[in-house]
Amino acid sequence: MTNKIDNKDEEPAPFFGSWKKIYAFVFGELIFLIILFYIFTKVFE
Secondary structure (H helix, E strand, C coil): CCCCCCHHHCCCCCCCCCHHHHHHHHHHHHHHHHHHHHHHHHHCC
C-alpha cells in the first residue's frame, strides 16, 4: 500500500482554471493594494 496522492482526484480551481493562476492573481492584487495605499499615503500626508 502506498500513500500516493493522485492528481486526477484533485478538484479544479473554481475561477481561473488552475490554482497557480488564482495564487498569482491574489499575489498581484496584494502588490497592487500595497502600491495604491503607498500612493494615498504620500498624496494625503
